[in-house]
Structures are given as C-alpha cells and as structure tokens.
Amino acid sequence: MRSALYTIGAAVLGCAALWQATDGLRAITAEGARRVTIADSPAPVPPIELETMSGEMRPLGSGGPTLIEFIYTTCPTICQTSGGDFAELRDHLHASGLVVPMISVSFDPEQDDLDALRNYAELHSATGKPWTVARPQVADLPALLRTFRVTVIPDNWGGYEHNIAVLLINGDGKFAGVFDTRAFDDIAHAVEQAL
Amino acid sequence: MIKALISTVFFASAALAQTWVADDPVIHVLVQMPLLAAAGYLLPHRFTLPHTMIGPVLLLALVTCVIWMLPRSVDAALSDTGWHLAKFVTLPLGSGLALSLTWPTIGPVLRGFIKAQVISMLLLLGFLYTHAPIRICNSYLVEDQHRLGVGFVTVALGLTLWWIIPAFLGKPITLLKDKPHDLPGLGYKLF
Numbered sequence: 019m020r021s022a023l024y025t026i027g028a029a030v031l032g033c034a035a036l037w038q039a040t041d042g043l044r045a046i047t048a049e050g051a052r053r054v055t056i057a058d059s060p061a062p063v064p065p066i067e068l069e070t071m072s073g074e075m076r077p078l079g080s081g082g083p084t085l086i087e088f089i090y091t092t093c094p095t096i097c098q099t100s101g102g103d104f105a106e107l108r109d110h111l112h113a114s115g116l117v118v119p120m121i122s123v124s125f126d127p128e129q130d131d132l133d134a135l136r137n138y139a140e141l142h143s144a145t146g147k148p149w150t151v152a153r154p155q156v157a158d159l160p161a162l163l164r165t166f167r168v169t170v171i172p173d174n175w176g177g178y179e180h181n182i183a184v185l186l187i188n189g190d191g192k193f194a195g196v197f198d199t200r201a202f203d204d205i206a207h208a209v210e211q212a213l
Numbered sequence: 214m215i216k217a218l219i220s221t222v223f224f225a226s227a228a229l230a231q232t233w234v235a236d237d238p239v240i241h242v243l244v245q246m247p248l249l250a251a252a253g254y255l256l257p258h259r260f261t262l263p264h265t266m267i268g269p270v271l272l273l274a275l276v277t278c279v280i281w282m283l284p285r286s287v288d289a290a291l292s293d294t295g296w297h298l299a300k301f302v303t304l305p306l307g308s309g310l311a312l313s314l315t316w317p318t319i320g321p322v323l324r325g326f327i328k329a330q331v332i333s334m335l336l337l338l339g340f341l342y343t344h345a346p347i348r349i350c351n352s353y354l355v356e357d358q359h360r361l362g363v364g365f366v367t368v369a370l371g372l373t374l375w376w377i378i379p380a381f382l383g384k385p386i387t388l389l390k391d392k393p394h395d396l397p398g399l400g401y402k403l404f
Contacts, residue, residue, distance in 0.1 A: 025268030032276035039280045048288035048351045169292070169351035181351045 060192035068152035071135035079191035083212035090126035101142035223252035253309020277307035339365035
C-alpha cells in the first residue's frame with residue numbers, strides 16, 4: 019500500500035518534471051522553446067545600433083513595433099528563400115494597411131559590407147522603406163544572437179546553418195514573438211496587437 | 214573493484230568526449246550520454262533499496278531518460294552551463310545508478326515491457342531524426358541530424374538482436390513458487 023502511494027507520488031513528480039522540461043508539453047525542441055517562452059515573457063532588447071544598407075546607424079528596439087530576421091547575404095539557400103518570404107510578408111502587411119519597419123539583419127558583418135547588403139536588398143526588392151537590410155557591429159554580435167536566441171553554426175561548405183524565423187520587437191522595445199517565415203496571418207495579427 | 218575501475222574509465226571517457234560533442238550529435242547522444250549512464254550503473258554500492266522505494270526510484274530512472282531524450286535538452290546541454298553540469302550528474306546518478314538499484318529487483322514482465330519501450334522509442338527517434346523536414350537541434354547540421362537518426366535505428370536493431378537471440382537459445386522455465394528468486398531473470402525467461 020505504502021509502496022503504491024510512494025510510486026504514485028513519484029509519478030506525479032515525474033510528470034511535473036516533464037511538464038516543466040517541455041514548457042507544459044508545448045516545446046520539445048530548442049526552437050519550439052524559443053517560440054513558447056518568448057510569447058509568454060517578452061525579453062528586453064539591449065541598446066544595439068545597426069548599420070543599415072544606406073550607411074545610417076539605427077537603434078534596435080526603438081521606433082515602435084519592428085519585424086526582423088537574421089540572414090547572411092552569401093547564403094545560397096534558406097536566406098534567399100526567406101528573403102522572398104520577407105518580400106511577400108511586406109506585401110501582405112501592406113495590403114492589410116499595416117506598415118511597420120522590417121529589417122533583415124546580417125549575422126556575418128565581417129563578410130557582408132554595405133555593397134553586399136545593397137545587392138541582397140536589390141535582389142529581393144527591399145527598398146529601405148519599410149524593409150531595409152542592416153548589419154550590427156562585430157562587437158555587438160554575440161549579445162544580439164543571445165538576445166534573439168539565434169544559433170549559427172558553420173556548415174561544411176564555407177557557409178552557415180542557422181535557425182530562421184521572423185522575429186517581432188514590440189512597442190516597448192522587447193523581443194516578443196517568433197514566427198515561421200510564411201506565417202503571414204499570424205504575423206499580421208501579432209503586429210496589429212503590438213501597434 | 215573492477216566495476217569501480219570500469220565506471221571511472223567510462224566517466225573519464227565521457228568527460229573526454231566533451232571535446233567533440235559540439236560538432237557531432239552521434240558522439241553526444243549515442244556515445245557520451247550512454248557512457249555517463251553506464252558509469253552510474255556500474256558504480257559499486259552496497260545499498261539495497263527498501264521495497265517501498267523500488268517504484269519511485271525506477272520512475273526516477275525513466276523520467277531522467279525521457280528528459281534527456283528531448284531534443285531541446287541536447288541543445289541546452291551545449292548552450293547552458295546549468296544543463297551542461299546537470300548532464301554529468303543526472304545521467305550517472307538519476308538514470309544509471311537508479312536503474313542498477315532497481316533492475317535486479319523487478320520482475321520479468323516489467324523488464325520485458327521496459328525493453329520493448331526502449332526499442333520502440335529508439336526507432337521512433339530514428340524515424341524522427343531521419344525524416345523531420347526541420348532542424349530538430351539548433352546546434353547541429355541537418356546531415357548530422359540524419360546520421361544521428363540512422364544511429365538510433367542501428368542501436369535499436371542491435372538491442373533487439375541482443376535481447377531476442379537469447380529468447381531462441383534459452384530454455385523455457387517454469388515459475389516455481391518455492392524458488393521465488395527465479396522470477397526476476399533475464400529477458401529470455403519471459404518466453
């Protein structure tokens with residue numbers, strides 16, 4: 019009898035531990051955890067300045083809700099797809115009457131000079147308003163990637179693999195949402211809420 | 214004595230493997246983690262669990278294994294110091310030692326059940342890692358994720374052979390009431 023009680027007690031504790039480890043059975047991957055925990059508790063964005071493709075410095079996390087995504091311009095695969103997705107997102111938001119700044123941020127500022135940023139912008143029809151392409155200072159990069167929980171690892175072909183998503187900074191300058199690059203309706207809804 | 218030595222060697226090898234875990238998920242999940250659990254399993258002890266604690270300690274072992282099966286735990290062990298240290302404590306003590314305390318005392322049906330669960334779970338993970346359209350671990354490349362999936366399937370097939378072959382070679386036993394210690398036995402006594 020006591021044995022059964024102890025076992026049930028342990029089972030309850032075990033379920034609680036699993037519940038805790040998966041954020042309430044909502045996330046079994048690190049990417050899932052990023053989405054769930056950021057939606058629950060937005061994280062402050064450090065005062066970091068980005069250099070946009072036109073050469074001006076622009077503080078991140080000010081100026082109202084902003085959508086960003088991380089890319090590197092020499093990326094042959096998902097960054098190009100996501101560049102196309104970002105363009106579609108801009109058109110989608112525009113059609114819904116939502117205009118918010120959108121920034122493609124390079125996590126490879128050493129390789130990506132302003133010319134590279136401009137070429138990427140031209141390729142994907144980013145005109146600077148509302149969508150621009152920018153890069154951080156090299157020294158700010160680790161803090162930036164940590165804040166947005168972006169993991170960048172070198173692949174075996176001289177490029178990188180990284181977790182790609184559309185990220186929302188809300189009106190309070192906090193990192194408040196992570197979305198699939200094609201979840202246009204979800205993003206539009208979140209932007210509407212944040213405005 | 215020899216068990217203590219092997220346990221130490223396993224733990225030291227696992228610590229040494231840390232050099233490569235960030236680059237190769239197969240070394241991380243299928244070499245280092247099993248080494249840590251085995252180090253705990255072989256840890257010499259003279260402790261016999263009170264009967265009432267067998268269920269709870271077995272559950273501790275299972276829950277520890279399930280938590281370390283989550284892809285996000287694998288990522289966290291690379292990116293978070295707390296998780297990194299927890300790996301070296303919970304896998305040896307929470308899974309390995311807990312299993313060695315309980316395994317000799319549980320019956321053949323439960324043993325068979327756990328073995329079947331282990332195999333099916335490894336095959337499920339193998340399928341997931343080879344077929345997922347997304348990256349499951351942010352810390353690893355897609356091709357490495359695929360290799361890990363193949364590794365899971367290989368281990369599952371290996372364990373299946375290891376546990377099934379004795380079933381065909383062993384002699385069927387009858388469960389005699391006057392020899393209760395015959396009850397908990399190797400897997401083949403199930404059949």
